Amino acid sequence: MTSPTLAKDLALLLLLATVWGAAYSFIRVGVETIPPITLIAARTLLAGALLLAILKGRGLRLPRDMATWRRFLIQACLNSALPFTLIAWAELHVEAGLAVILNALTPIFTFLITAGITRHESLGPRKLIGVVLGISGTCLIIGFNAFHSAGTDLIAQLAVVLASVCYAMAAIFGRNFRGLDPMMPAAGSLISGAAILIPFSLVIDRPWTLSVSFASIAALLALSVFSTALAFVIYFRLVHRLGSVATTSQAYLRVPIGVGIGAVFLGERFSPTVLAGLLLVVAGVFAMSVPAPVRLSQPLDWLRARRHPAP
Structure with missing residues (x-):
């Protein structure tokens, strides 16, 4: 039987996959009328401000020591500023589904x-098989012939791969x-x-000169509230509870x-x-993330332990 705590973590994993899966659309x-850098600057600012307001309402304050803020800055580069911008720029040239x-x-x-x-974390041969499947799927998605020409589509696809790194x-x-508290590193x-x-x-896009559509504004708000603020709180909670490899496994749900x-x-x-590449990528991530099958002898071992408990 699945423990309530594990069931809650799996439900959060599914919710995280859903809000991040919707982010690409x-x-x-959003990028139809808002340039990528401005879109992501607004996304991070709105989401961060929302989390700060929630922290204040909970009576919590962010740490003030420079060591923690240096870690926040590194995390920002790796988890928001750079990958968010790469994906936003890439989606000017590739479809949302391909990006995901x-x-x-x-x-x-x-x-x-x-x-x-x-x-x-401990690793095994099954996870290595997952890597091979995932890389094979990526080659099918990008296409072997694409590497003969450095077109915009190829560069955009590689930008999404770099965001994955x-x-x-x-x-x-x-x-x-x-x-x-998981909300603190998120904020x-x-x-x-x-x-x-x-x-x-401010320097590149001069946002005050933009003509932004209502659809792009609505997409930005949804992206900030659900796919960023809510997603980051869930993400840091799961990294602490499940580990980095298991948390990123929501990619095969996403x-x-x-x-x-x-x-x-x-x-x-x-x-x-x-x-076909999609199937290989999902199979690869699935092989890396799902626990090994239960041995057939395990139920018998459990029954023996119940009948003859240890002194």
Whole structure:
């Protein structure tokens, strides 16, 4: 029987996959009239301000020591400022569903970084098989012929892959915030991300000159409240409780959700090659994330323990 705590964590994992799966469609609508840097600057500022208000209402204050804020700044670069902007720019050239598929590589990069550098979690051959499947799927999605020409679409796809690397590093680095309320690193990193991006927005995009549609504003608000503020609180909670590899496993749930939202609301369609790559990526992440099958002898062992309890 699944414990109530584990059931709650799995429900949060599903909710996180849903709000992040929807983010790609929100971004796709947002960048129609809001440039990527300005969109993400506003996204991080609104989400960070919302979390700060909630913290104040709970009687909590962000830490003031420079060491913690340096960690917030690093987390902001890895988990918001850089990957958010890369994905927003990429969605000027690729569909939201394709972006969510490529971003599902995050658990695979988490595995590779964990295996090669940090080694903070146990890994096995089944996870290695998952990596091979995921990389094979990515090759099918991007297409082998794409590497013969450096077109905008290819660069955009590689930008999403680079964002996945950033997310993987962020999931591992997020372990440094143990002991803090999950809302604190979420708020601190978002405010830091806004501080990084706002000067670029003011200089490059001159947002006061933009003509923004109502649809883009609505997408920005949904992106900030649900896919950023709420998502980050859930994310840091799960990193502490489940670990970085398990938390990034929500990518295999996020893929069908994100692709489905793009298909239903944005009318996106994909080639058979992309769909085959999608299956391989999901299978790879699934192999890396789902616990090993239960041994057939385990139920018998449990029954024997019940009948002959240890003294």
